[in-house]
Amino acid sequence: MTTAYVHSFESFGSVDGPGVRFVVFLQGCKMRCLYCHNPDTWKQNVGDVFSVDDIMRRALRYKPYWGEDGGVTCSGGEPLLQMDFMVEFFRELKSQGINTCIDTAGGPFTREEPFFSQFKELMQYTDLVMLDIKHIDDAKHKELTHVSNANILDCARFLDEIGKDVWIRHVLVPGYTDDDESLTKLHEFIASLSNVKRVEVLPYHSFGAFKWEEMGIPYKLKETNTPTQESEEHAKQLLHVQSFTEYKAASAK
Numbered sequence: 128m129t130t131a132y133v134h135s136f137e138s139f140g141s142v143d144g145p146g147v148r149f150v151v152f153l154q155g156c157k158m159r160c161l162y163c164h165n166p167d168t169w170k171q172n173v174g175d176v177f178s179v180d181d182i183m184r185r186a187l188r189y190k191p192y193w194g195e196d197g198g199v200t201c202s203g204g205e206p207l208l209q210m211d212f213m214v215e216f217f218r219e220l221k222s223q224g225i226n227t228c229i230d231t232a233g234g235p236f237t238r239e240e241p242f243f244s245q246f247k248e249l250m251q252y253t254d255l256v257m258l259d260i261k262h263i264d265d266a267k268h269k270e271l272t273h274v275s276n277a278n279i280l281d282c283a284r285f286l287d288e289i290g291k292d293v294w295i296r297h298v299l300v301p302g303y304t305d306d307d308e309s310l311t312k313l314h315e316f317i318a319s320l321s322n323v324k325r326v327e328v329l330p331y332h333s334f335g336a337f338k339w340e341e342m343g344i345p346y347k348l349k350e351t352n353t354p355t356q357e358s359e360e361h362a363k364q365l366l367h368v369q370s371f372t373e374y375k376a377a378s379a380k
Contacts, residue, residue, distance in 0.1 A: 131182070131212035132174040134167070134204055138189055144228035144255055144294075146197030149186040153212075156205040158234055159273040160261065161347050162300055164335025168204035179216050190225070198226025198254070207235040210245040217252035228255040234274060236282035250291055255324075258283055259296045262304055263313040271303055280316065287320040295323055299354045299362050300331040310365040317366070326368045330354045 137143070137150035155171035156163075163169075186199050199220055206213055206229055217227050229249075237243060250256075260279065262268040268276035286293050295317055299305050317323055332353050339346040354362075363369075 128178040128180055129212045129215045130176050130178045131209050131216070132172060133177050133182075134165070134174055136185060139192065140200060143200040143202060143230060144198070144257060145226070146194055147189075147192050148197050148200045148228065149189050149193075150200045150202055151182060151186075151206075151216075153201060153203045153206045153209055155208045156203055156232075156234075157208070157274065158205070158232055158261075161271055161303075162298065162331055162333075162335075162351075164332070164338070165204070166335070166338050166342055166344060171208065179212065179219055182216065183219060186220075186225075187223075193226075196226070198228065200228040200230055200257075202230035205232060205234055207231050207233070207246070210235075210242065210249065214245055214249050214252070217249060221252040226254050227252060228257060229253055230257040230259075232259045232261065232272075233279040233282035236278045236285070238281070238285070247289075250286075250289060253291065255292050255294065256286055257294045257296055258286070259298070260313065260316075261298065263309055263316055267303070267309070271300070283316075283320060287322045290322055292324050293320070293322050294325040294327060296327045296329055297362075297366070298329045298331055299359060300348070301351055301354050301358070303351075305354060305358060305362060307365060310362055314366045323371060325371050326366050328359060328362050328366065328368065330359055 132154040134152040134154045140148040140150040143150045152168065154168055154174035156169050201213060220227050235242065261272050262276060265276050297313065317326060330353055331351065333348065336346045
């Protein structure tokens with residue numbers, strides 16, 4: 128039985144996909160986002176180890192609360208760093224008619240093998256991908272996350288090629304991701320895709336700054352404020368948030 132390194136669980140997630148969801152936060156991430164509120168998820172191959180059966184038993188306790196739209200979401204860290212587990216876990220979830228969602232930044236995506244074949248199989252068992260696009264400009268993306276966005280945008284394109292339902296998420300960070308030019312370019316990219324069901328603007332906050340301090344890592348955004356309501360609404364207008372239909376999970380069969 129395949130196992131996973133798990134950071135934590137959330138029994139009644141309400142912001143991790145449609146409906147009420149059981150959320151598995153997997154350990155490990157190669158991005159180093161300046162605003163990350165969970166830097167304790169960065170290290171790979173550490174944390175509590177759970178098998179697919181272990182997590183299935185935990186999740187199924189809460190199935191009565193999911194209703195028509197809810198289900199299970201894998202988040203992180205970065206869930207795509209543990210592909211053997213993801214494929215087996217989602218295969219088992221779908222065999223039991225459970226709605227599945229992945230919350231990912233898309234960083235590990237590649238069309239090279241063996242990842243690509245695993246990813247294509249994983250998509251067979253995935254109902255929804257929540258894809259976090261940090262920045263549309265590659266240079267600014269590197270400044271913000273320390274990695275390129277080329278494979279992330281390619282991930283979005285591939286998901287469009289196969290017609291996989293996607294929610295795009297974008298964190299609004301004053302001075303980094305909130306300028307009109309970048310938001311307009313991001314909208315143009317999103318508009319080029321036919322599979323995007325929702326766009327979400329997530330306002331930056333510094334709630335995780337204390338974790339950086341506890342880990343002895345300098346937090347570079349100490350002077351960055353949460354965006355104003357006006358700034359958030361302006362970003363939503365530039366991203367044409369209202370033009371995307373609400374996603375309703377299909378009843379699992």
